[in-house]
Amino acid sequence: MSIAITTQFICFTILSLVVLIGALGVVLLESIVYSAFLLGGVFMSVAGLYLLLNASFVAAAQVLVYVGAVNVLIIFAIMLVNKKEDLKPINDIKSRRIISTSICLTLLSLLIRVDLTNVWSLSSPKNSIGEESTIRIGEHLFSDYLLPFEVASVLLLMAMIGAIVLARRDVMNKDISTGLPVDQELIEKSPEPLLTNKN
């Protein structure tokens, strides 16, 4: 084995171990904050696996989107509502666990089937494009994958408009249960202008 292949093998082993242990930690840990941070670690290791596969653009996009946006948002949300409260015990916890386990096992068997039936080996090593992949991804996005690309952007636009409607103060300025007006100004912003009304 040459040095390059040995290094690749060591990197692959470490990254897959981090992915597996991290993912288990995300599911099994009691503290939701730890789960969120571990999720970031899992996303980073997946980006590392992409790097090993010579897909540097996909790796950077993974870091930017999943770690930099999705995971930061999750942690941000957890910390904004960082309430220590005891959750109500659920009565039918056993049946719920059985259902979720069976759903997960079904998904796992589907993945295993994909793994076994797909032909993974490239026809020749020359087919890997490496650094050219950025250009190739762009070409695909604007030709044969144009419709999914546009549909995804419309979906994101809808989500954004929804978020703006939820956050607007004149739309949601009444308490849903009591019907009383609610002050939703930024806490850090003074209700009166600070400098204008001095005299």
Place this chain on the structure above:
Amino acid sequence: MEYGLDLEYSFNEFLKGFGLSSEIAHIIWLPLPMLLVLVAAVVGVLVTVWLERKISAAAQQRIGPEYAGALGVLQPIADGLKLLVKEDIIPAKADGILFTAGPILVLIPVILSWLIVPFGQNLLISNVGIGIFLWIALSSIQPIGLLMSGYASNNKYSLLGGLRAAAQSISYEIPLALSVLAIVLMTNSLSTIDIVNQQSGAGILSWNIWRQPVGFIVFWICALAECERLPFDLPEAEEELVAGYQTEYAGMKFALFYLGSYINLILSALLVSILYLGGWGFPIPVELIAKFLNLPINAPFIQVFTASIGIVMTILKAYLLVFIAILLRWTTPRVRIDQLLDLGWKFLLPISLANLLITAGLKLAFPQLFGG
């Protein structure tokens, strides 16, 4: 365009002269540029800290550090040593693991980003194809470290600081990326080397700052906000939040934050000079001067000379920007959090979007000037 020093090739040839295989020569070569860049970054921080002390003193009509070495140049080393030997305190109610991991997560992406900073045609660690995109991706990891240390400190000021840092970083990343995208559009490449080469045609006249004045200003404002420099240092505002997420940190862990913020400042200044100020290019093209003086451009001594000029130019431009950043810090008041978010979302984002659109239009209309 394949000229300039190729140190890696010469080094490998030199080692092969001793009968080593090329793989072993490569392994011996690999850590050298990384170490060099790490040392350069740390020395850059020392210089910047000294500059900050001296310039702030001048801005406030003081003398500043004076006794440690000539003009106080040894003061930053004394600061560093002090932080190094200080007791490392973890507060009793803090979360030990996250408390330690936070500063490390803040520092590592910043240092990794030095991978793509070129000081000359072949004078960078790795000319990765995704170049500048790597920096944008890596800089998005930083808020996780800030949130982590803010949460782990178990202190309301720290948590507020961490949350502010994340909000600020998310808001300013978008206009930053959009203004970089306009440059990439003109270059047809993400690689920092190609971005500099694209500006090297006519010396100072072909620098991107003339073609992207709006992008330059947006990028500089966003870079300052990402570095959490005043006027945008809300996450660590000393007067209102004590020191934000750094409140509970002492000793080496605090030093990591300190190092991280200054390395990030230098990195941002370097990237502004690469993206908008022609990188290692001399205001008058070196090739023209060589032709004027009848010197062969490929001769070894000329190459060493042009490479040194390149390094000096890159550092000079970067430190000019660092100087402006320090002056800004000591002359401008801090913005409020709602003003900060308004500026990011209602002003910089539309402007950078319009800039991208206009750049694309100009590229179609004048392909010679705006990269075809």
